[in-house]
Amino acid sequence: MNRFADPAGFEAALRALPAPDAAAIAQARARQAELTKPAGSLGRLEEIALFMAGWQGTALPRADRVVAALFAGNHGVAARGVSAFPAEVTAQMVANFQAGGAAINALAALCGAQLSVVPLQLDRPTGDIAARPAMTADECLAALNAGAAEVAADAQLLFVGEMGIGNTTPAAALCAQAFGGDAALWCGRGSGVDEAGAARKIAAVGAALALHGPHCTGPFETLRRLGGREIAAMAGAILAARLQRVPVLLDGFICCAAIAPLVAANPALVDHCLAAHRSAEAGHRRLLARFRLEPLMQLDMRLGEGSGAAVAVHLVRAALAAHNGMATFAQASVAGAR
Numbered sequence: 001m002n003r004f005a006d007p008a009g010f011e012a013a014l015r016a017l018p019a020p021d022a023a024a025i026a027q028a029r030a031r032q033a034e035l036t037k038p039a040g041s042l043g044r045l046e047e048i049a050l051f052m053a054g055w056q057g058t059a060l061p062r063a064d065r066v067v068a069a070l071f072a073g074n075h076g077v078a079a080r081g082v083s084a085f086p087a088e089v090t091a092q093m094v095a096n097f098q099a100g101g102a103a104i105n106a107l108a109a110l111c112g113a114q115l116s117v118v119p120l121q122l123d124r125p126t127g128d129i130a131a132r133p134a135m136t137a138d139e140c141l142a143a144l145n146a147g148a149a150e151v152a153a154d155a156q157l158l159f160v161g162e163m164g165i166g167n168t169t170p171a172a173a174l175c176a177q178a179f180g181g182d183a184a185l186w187c188g189r190g191s192g193v194d195e196a197g198a199a200r201k202i203a204a205v206g207a208a209l210a211l212h213g214p215h216c217t218g219p220f221e222t223l224r225r226l227g228g229r230e231i232a233a234m235a236g237a238i239l240a241a242r243l244q245r246v247p248v249l250l251d252g253f254i255c256c257a258a259i260a261p262l263v264a265a266n267p268a269l270v271d272h273c274l275a276a277h278r279s280a281e282a283g284h285r286r287l288l289a290r291f292r293l294e295p296l297m298q299l300d301m302r303l304g305e306g307s308g309a310a311v312a313v314h315l316v317r318a319a320l321a322a323h324n325g326m327a328t329f330a331q332a333s334v335a336g337a338r
Contacts, residue, residue: 003145003148003149004141004144004145004148004236006141007137007140007141007220007221010141010144010219010220010236010239011218011219011220011265013239013243014219014239014262014265014266014269015266017242017243017266017268017269017271018242018243018245019271020051020054020055020245020271020272021053021054021055021056021057022054024053024054024056024057024058024059025050025053025054027053027059028049028050028053028054028059028060028061028323029050030059031059031060031323031328032046032049032050032323034328034329034330034336035322035323035326035327035328035329036326036327036328036329036332036334037326042319042322044296044319045315045318045319045322045323046319046323048274048296048315048316048319048320049061049319049320049322049323051247051274052157052247052316052319052320055245055246055247055272056156056245056247057245060323060324061156061320061323061324062156062320062324063156063157063313063316063317063320064112064156065114065152065154065155065156065157066111066112066113066114066155066156066157066158066159066313067113067114067116067150067151067152067155067157067158067159067246068104068108068113068114068115068116068158068159068160068161068306068309068310069115069116069118069147069150069151069158069160069161069233069237069306070097070104070115070116070117070118070160070161070162070163070305070306071118071119071120071146071147071160071161071162071163071229071230071233071234071237072090072091072093072094072097072117072118072119072120072122072162072163072164072230073090073119073120073121073122073126073143073162073164073167073228073229073230073231073233074087074090074091074121074122074124074125074126074164074165074166075087075125075126075129075134075164075165075166075167075169075170075228076125076126076127076128076129076132076134077126077128077129077130077166077169077170077204077208078125078165078166078169079125079128080128080130080200080204081196081197081200082166082168082169082190082193082197082200082201082204083165083166083168083169083190083193083197084190084192084193084194084197085165086165087125087165087166089165090122090163090164090165091119091122093163094117094119094122094163097117097163097305098117102305103303103305103307104161104305104306104307104310107307107310107311108306108310110310111310111311111313111314111317112313113159113310113313114152116150118146118150118233120143120146120229120230120233121229126139126170126227126228126229129169129170129173129204129208129211129212129225129226130203130204130205130207130208130211131207131211133212133224133225134170134224134225134226134227134228135224135225135227135228135229135232136224137220137224139224139229140220140223140224140227140232143229143230143231143232143233143236144223144232144233144235144236144239145236146229146233146236147160147232147233147234147235147236147237147238147240148236148237148239148240150233150237151237151240151241151244151246153244155241155244155246156246156247157246157247157248157249157313157316158237158238158241158246158247158248158249159248159249159250159251159276159306159309159310159312159313160233160234160237160238160248160251160255160306160309161251161255161304161305161306161307161309162230162231162234162254162255162258162304162305162306163230163304163305164228164229164230164231167228167230167231167254168187168188168190168201168253168254168281169187169190169201169204169205170208170226170227170228170231170257171231171253171254171257171258171283172186172187172188172201172205172257172283173186173205173208173209173212173226174222174223174226174227174231174257174258174260174261175257175260175283175286175287176205176209177209177212177213177216177222177226177260177261178222178260178261178263178264179260179264179286179287179290181286182206183202183203183205183206183209184202185283185286186205186283186286187201187202187205187283188253188281188282188283190281208225208226212225212226216261218261218265219235219261219262219264219265222261223235223258223261227258231254231257231258232258234254234255234258234259235258235259235261235262238250238258238259238262238269238273239259239262239269241272242269242272245272246272247272247273247274248272248273248274249273249274249276249309249312249313249316250270250273250274250275250276250293250309251276251277251304251305251306251307251308251309252277252279252281252284252301252302252303252304252308253279253281253283253284253287253302253304254304255304255306255309256275256284256287256288256291257283257287260287260290263290263291267291267292270291270292270293273291273293274293274296274312274316275288275291275293275294275295275296276295276296276297276308276309276311276312277295277296277297277298277299277301277308277309277311277312278295278297278298279300279301279302279308280300280301280302281302296312296315297311297312297315299311
């Protein structure tokens with residue numbers, strides 16, 4: 001496990017990211033050229049196989065051990081009426097996850113992912129970001145490390161999800177702080193708030209940016225002031241995965257917002273990530289453009305929980321099945337292209 005000893009250690013890790021294995025990519029590309037198909041005919045499936053080869057350091061990558069972590073946290077800003085649901089739904093949904101009754105349970109089981117559910121001090125909502133910092137430095141560091149702890153040493157692919165009533169509000173604030181634009185640009189309808197709720201959300205994000213913006217001097221401080229426990233945990237998991245060279249499937253808006261401050265500081269962070277899908281949340285499209293990632297799917301999903309990433313696992317497995325399982329021209333006694 002990659003533990004971040006202090007805020008400086010977290011930001012130092014972000015500046016010292018390992019690169020993919022160029023030799024493994026070259027070997028995988030050479031294999032692609034010999035498979036019984038026209039060059040490039042499997043499109044993005046071929047790109048996925050090369051991506052996985054580079055991060056796993058082998059010409060024959062696999063996705064047998066898929067790790068999924070779902071983090072849950074409560075937000076003080078929810079008291080401002082920024083969500084269509086009351087804050088107690090967070091704990092109720094955690095119970096549902098633990099009982100196996102949610103969408104992510106069904107989708108993780110289907111793709112064979114090892115799913116863990118990690119509630120983070122649900123009895124202690126974060127500070128209301130419109131009036132105070134979300135977390136102390138110690139609380140933010142603990143959340144980052146809770147995420148890092150979920151990246152198993154033998155993981156071949158990781159995805160993370162979240163649950164937290166009101167969390168699209170801090171997510172919007174993180175995006176605006178990281179990439180600019182006013183509150184209205186990044187605030188969507190989230191869980192389905194009405195016009196009045198949307199106005200309250202925009203006002204809360206605007207107040208948070210005005211209060212904290214001058215103090216957001218780096219990724220850690222931005223996460224601490226504007227984020228949430230489950231949001232910081234996702235950021236910690238994704239950075240820890242990079243340090244362990246574990247490829248990541250990014251889910252939707254909140255998952256991507258969690259790493260927005262990190263990507264703003266070092267755009268190379270997302271080199272080990274695939275965008276699983278583009279959600280129906282408008283801000284997600286803008287984030288993926290900033291990340292320079294093209295989504296694998298567009299299914300108009302907006303549930304969170306890691307649900308879109310769980311579906312995309314099947315695409316990764318399809319890419320690797322073709323890459324690893326096809327015969328070469330020589331093996332099949334088929335003439336290659338002239």
